[in-house]
Amino acid sequence: MLAFQEKRQMLRRAIYIFFTITSALLMTGCNSFLVSETEINQEVEKLLAEPQSNQISLLVEGNALDIDLVVKKADVDLTARDGGLVLVDLDTNLEGVLTAFGQKISISASVEPSFESGVRIEEDRLYLTSPRITEVKVQGTSFTDKMLSSALGSVHGELEKALVKYFDTHPVYILNHSPFEKTAASLVKDIIIKEDTIELSIF
Template structure:
């Protein structure tokens, strides 16, 4: 058992000598997200309200990530979704089918070898070519805004945007990550 442990440590030291981190480019992250979405269609975000005024499903068609060093490092996400379902308003139940493009900002976290978005916040929503700022959405849609944001947060709590398992360096780095930093065009995983 000791020999195997020493061998693993020697291998890790050799593999990581001169290496103090792993970098995940924005291009690779977007490729991974596109691949995952194509394999899991339809990928859904359910949006319901307890008072039964809203029962919608967002079918996630695509997601585009833009990494930025702004505000200490943020992930900007544009989701393209088709939204289907029912809304009860004005004493009637309306059936809805339209395209919805929520824009979000988020941090990132690493859990085991999986990279997740942290507490994504809606910054803008486009509905069939109509643009809503976050403030207008809050004032016109009220709690629907909060429900949509919570539904998206629940979705990203369960769906990682990347897994550090594409090669031996990533797999080893996943166990040794000390700090995560979002820069322009990359997520840096510092080790030791």
């Protein structure tokens, strides 16, 4: 009985917070809120530090390239260019096997893919969507590094698909930093990427 009463009180409190915030927004004429580039980068750093799978797997047909990229760092830049884009530079460790000249070669390298994408919201989470690779850097000057760079350059489509799969399950921002954010997340109707900020329209 006590547990039931506690649940009712929690539900009433949640409903009260929801209507209080909604009413305040309506009264002030506020119909959107902003998430800054700095806040997103801080969130990404925090999420990458959590125990989770930060691995992007890529297996090219015929096993010519079977690699895993472990994401160490991601730098997010928001721009209003071309209607609004999220520009991302990843820093990854690559491990895997490259098949060349009829031989399987074990490879290990530092790889930095750069891409641009849109953003979508699902429940209280912001996800990157439709990433398009603009550049892939392989740090190193050895013959194997050069072969890897050439191989990655020829499989942009497959690498983009791997990025889609990764960012479909790894958010870049969670709207849970305040009661306002938590409530407003369920009211978002549109997302506008501006210079250094994302504007979330709620009415």
